[in-house]
Amino acid sequence: MITGELKNKIDGIWDIFAAGGLTNPLEVIEQITYLMFIRDLDDSDNKREKECAMLGLPYQSIFSDEVTIGAQTIAGKQLKWSVFRDFPAGRMFTVMQEWVFPFIKNLHDDKNSAYSKYMGDAIFKLPTPLILSKIVDALDDVYTYMNEAQSADVRGDVYEYLLNKISSSGRIGQFRTPRHIIRMMVELLNPTAEDTICDPACGTSGFLVTAAEYLKEVRKEEIFFDKNKKAHFMNSMFTGFDMDRTMLRIGAMNMMTHGIENPVIEYRDSLSDQNPDREMYSMILANPPFKGSLDADAVSTDLLRVCKTKKTELLFLALFLRMLKVGGRCACIVPDGVLFGSSKAHKDIRKKIVEDNRLEAVISMPSGVFKPYAGVSTAILIFTKTGHGGTDQVWFYDMTADGFSLDDKRTPVDETDIPDIIERFKHLDQEKDRKRTEKSFMVSKEEIQGNDYDLSINKYKEVEYQKVEYPPTSEIMANIRELENQIGKEMDELEKLLKL
Template identity: 40%
Template sequence: MLQNNPELKSKIDQLWNKFWSGGISNPLTAIEQITYLLFMKRLDELDLKRQSDAEWTGEHYSSKFVGTWIPPEYRNQPEPEKFAVEKRTLRWSEFKRMHAEEMLQHVQTKVFPFLKDLNGTESNFTHHMKNAVFIIPKPALLVEAVKTIDEIFEVMEKDSRDNGQAFQDIQGDVYEMLLSEIATAGKNGQFRTPRHIIKLISDLVQPQLGHKIADPACGSGGFLLGAYQYIVTQLAIKAGKQDLAPDEDGFVRTSVAAGLTEKAQAILQASLYGYDIDSTMVRLGLMNLMMHGIDEPHIDYQDTLSKSYSEEAAYDIVMANPPFTGSIDKGDINENLSLSTTKSELLFVENIYRLLKIGGTAGVIVPQGVLFGSGGAFKALRQLLIERCDLKAVITLPSGVFKPYAGVSTAILLFTKVWSPKAKVDHPATDHVWFYEMQADGYSLDDKRSKQDGYGDLQDIVAKYRARNPETDTDTDTDRTARCFMVPRAEIEKEGYDLSLSRYKQDVFEEVHYDAPGVILERLLVAELGEDFFNREKHEKVLESLESGIVRELLELKGMIG
């Protein structure tokens, strides 16, 4: 991890500083431009590696950099071959040797357009790259960025050799750190979900190979990547891999190469779907997953709350951290959503319920206000989760989890869809709800979010959630003063479907014994007067000599209570 590699972290900080001093100070713009360069570098290295592997094994491999390429704008012109570009010159390893001005022009006019056209005109990647622009303005900045990225890759390769961590995982760490710099992402309630929280939710919902998995507000694709890595790890374990060690958060994760057959890779790559209403985040999400080994991610520009989005009962797993704030245009809300509200945090949860297949499971982060809000839509949503879903768990998170972006208090909802929206509910699907109060997540809860010793409550949550038994752990044998406990549906109904942990948790009050007031006053006076306090004649002399002050007032009070 980057926390354990100060050299790698230093190189990434250098890269940020160069973009800042080079005139690109918006973090979101900088990360997009850096991503394009990382993608160019990785594309060249992967192509060279696959060529080498094919020569060794005798298998056929068609390089992306062999032959010529004609830019799309010239393809319908007479004699388009006049505009053909030698693909070889589009390699990172080729253009990095050019002079500064020549390199900038070459990357702007040839390499970047080739990157946008990479997967063919019909691919999802090409479609979303259509409006992407390469805006590095100065030749010197491009030269410095290329040099620093080469150095970053050298450090990653060394780290991979020395520590045995897969290069792909280290590359993912680097990209995650770059994404963490998007401090402006607090707008509209959108901010990056910490990776250890994504791993926690993945371990709780346990996606499997063959599941169709979605995130309807995917941002940079963190939850899709979390599901992918969880499944890959489980396949590796099933295949007999035994040298897997827990990471800094206590979770076991490994790389694609550890246990995926070609068939499993194909199934998994066809299983991940993400949607977002920010075109920049869609591009970042696409490249994030592609740099983690997912060749053709299904991430699209889509407002999943709008009338234009019609999917329903389509997914086995939904994991999401939808926007927490803001309202949407009432006239554009999908008519299939029944809640009478324009609050996005409520509509997203209902929409996630609709997206699930019967038997499908969701892990969703919500602001804690959703748990106890008194408005009609708040209560209706909680009633829906209790009656039409098996609401398995409510896990409250400390307010610092999303710092430095926001200090909002949040919770994780885990639920399985039992009844469809139009089905008659014969009996409520939830019998008991498991509550857990997370107090620590393994990181400081200030703006720095520094790694602390241990895993916080992360592994305890996973262990206790899996060990719970809704059929035997009833309200009569659950300790409501503990960190976690079960609450029966009937009690929740009685409380107006309130899901706040504080509603059901029993506080423990310790009996504290205090000294009598006279003893306390005597202790204070001895501290002020010393041995004179025990001489009553001197008491009176002191009182006569003091017109005011704390000693006089203490002596008078002492005289009153004896």
């Protein structure tokens, strides 16, 4: 979520595009994404060069030596943002149009890679050198501001606001899962170097990027000092599907910028028969769309056998169970209605998770988490696919603060439950004796069964009511009379003043 000065800077960039005749929000976000990617490519190349130098590993910069573009051979250094940004506007425009853009479109050698698929039809649409020069300067200003603010996810913050521009323009609304919520979910699942991680509704690849960044922090030496694990990390660990080519293009660039050379980012309707994946992934991290209903004819028949419904939030849960390997784990966001819905489909999918697999946790989140883009109340479900049960005790947590105000402004505040959630989840053995009046507690499988598999925390949480002593009625009446007398005296005084 961006506010204040940064919001104004992004609006300023948007205004520059509008002045140049580019008013379609999808075109604007694509062009900004390309330019951000070009800038990030320079930064990440420098960073990876330094990392390899520190680790004593060889590194070949993509900007080193000469680069062949079409029939021309040029010095690769000229393609670096930090170099061409200082060129005169006319030359910068020529370099961008004739060299830099063709360079990034053909950056990846594998023509079947996600990056190549979604960059192949990219078009540079900035109309004049002056517009390009203004936007380059404005983006540099944004990055300078974000670096001074010590924000680690420039792309995420900007995408969040840009995606709202798409939503407000009348297109199908898309909103980004807040970065700190994604990070919490990744930490709760604690991925390993051997995991295969999927997001079947990946959007801009936020979950996959965060999982990759977490692995770099926690298991850096294990992954990058092992040839096979590094190859797995770069090429086969991360998979994402989406039905929006713009989001796929942004997601592919986002992954590459974060050092993932060849993620599997594909155009696919995950709920349809065009998605054949079964028991392929050891981890799923997702916030699937809650867009209501869809055409049952478009839904894979095996998902309908699990829960006969048109509601996407229920079908995605059935999909996660199908796509996970036995022993695979899932952390996903669901609307509260999934937890307590009374339809047969709602009960069937909850029963499937509780009875046939192992439900580990239900984390109830406050309704303001997705504001200003949505006010829906949500929860995080964490479960393991076993195929033969295993649910014993389910951990519930009543999250009431996430470090930001729960209004549309979402300004930072001191109160947050996230560190407590992560710490308690790591030590579930210490949660068994907690009372139902606390932030977290355990509920037995038998109790959940007896409540029609209702997973709403309010079904099990106990509220402590403090006894309040009120004075007797006669005393209250006497106080009211005294107040009336006092008001009467003051009214008399006021009347005297008005007659003077």
